[in-house]
Amino acid sequence: MPDTRRIALVGAGRMGSALAEGWLRGKRGLDPARLLVVAPSLSDPGQALVSKHGLKRVEALGPRMAKEVGLVVLAFKPQHFEKAAPALAEVLPEDCAIVSILAGTGIRHMQEVFGDRPIIRAMPNTPTSIGKGITVAIANEAGEARKAEAERLLKVGGPVEWIEDERLMGAVTAVSGSGPAYVFLLAEALAGAGVGEGLPRPLAEKLARETIIGAAALMEKTGQDPQTLRRAVTSPGGTTQAAIDVMMAGGGLPEMMRRAINAAERQSRKLGSGTGR
Template sequence: MSDTAKPSKTVLIGAGRMGSALAAGWLKKGGAVTPENLLIVDPGRNEHCKALVSKHGLKRVPELGPRMAKDVSLVVLGVKPQKFDEVAPVLNDILPEDTAIVSVIAGISVRRLRTAFGDRPIVRAMPNTPASIGKGITVAIANDVPAAIKRRAEKLLKVGGPVEWITDERHMGAVTALSGSGPAYVFLLAETMAAAGFAEGLPRELAERLARETIIGAAALLAESPDSPADLRRAVTSPGGTTQAALDVLMTGLPDLMRNAISAAERQSRKLGNENGR
């Protein structure tokens, strides 16, 4: 049965913060999924899941049974990595052979997904946490997947922000290190800026607000400007001024620190992927 002929039933397995946020985006007016065609599979204990189900009147079940599975055309896997080996065999036994699998599980490779789900269409995606408010970016790989499935997957993923496609899964470790883990680097920057302001005598609350709003404003400027980050930096750096004095300190160590940090995250991503593939 073709993808266009079978019922367009979508199942979200794992409705935590990210899964619930993506589903909320799907359900917006004119969105990718209608409430009657979305099934939530989750114990329903977390507040994100409860709010999603209540707001949209969705059907939620703690586990997917054979009768419900027979009409499923696409599954979005959003469970924690340690739950994958528990969930995958059950799904493989009950899902139709042409059901598409879209995984947003960190560290589970396409090879691992193919081992679990056979010849079903597989898309692996790596969103980051700002995708939970529609401001993130997702990188996905969908080798040997029909174009219609790829388009449908992109429609689901892009509610979290832009979607970039890669063809070499070896890049996913670097993707995870840069954009997947990247928000934490920015949050750390906000922490350290606020702490430095406090150390210079500012009230803690004011220092935290200044750091937060400065980063928010700089990010908005970066988003709106056609200039590169380097050009924007140079534009606000007057020779011999206060910004130059600070950058003289930062430039002696920050580039190498960031390079080492992303390299460490990339190595850890590969390690976790190998462990999950055992």
């Protein structure tokens, strides 16, 4: 039987607010009366969320209101965990599920604070805000019903993939969590190169942006892997081949990306070393 108790969104920054907008969207969306925003202060996205849907917001979760909560979504900055989490653990019902999108905060450490409560750790990315993201999640012994409930909330931002080895979360963070920034950098560099060849900047930026959007849409529509699509557009001896040869020289782009992902993965583990034990 689905849990119909309240959902508490603790922290309402960009990502938490984006997820909540998805929960509330449409006729079959979450009843706004079931969503409680817990935040001592509100960012612009959080304020817009509360005002638009008439949500109840409290600065902290007290014992009386906590009894009504069946699931909590932790969406504040990871460095606030040590202060915020113990206070929540004191007042939440023993069967309350915890869904965390805090980078670097591991399940083991969350269990030290929240005990035997069901815990789901998730890593969404920024395209989640427009329903085009992807989320990777892992759970403790939460049970299938709780995992399904968490997936229903997370998939408003896009597909949800589950893993069983939490050590992979560093690589997930490096690839999909940070990945949108790599694409934005590619667009920036592509436009800059166009300007260097004489294109007006507005045109170069539009060409770079629309080319990346179109290429991504082509991958999605055809379902073909990137290597196949790349080869299809790369004629031997043509202009694309000339550019690809430069990008692949001496290991080129693939090797640079490998080193970049490795650096991001190591930094993820470093950031989580105090809380992701």
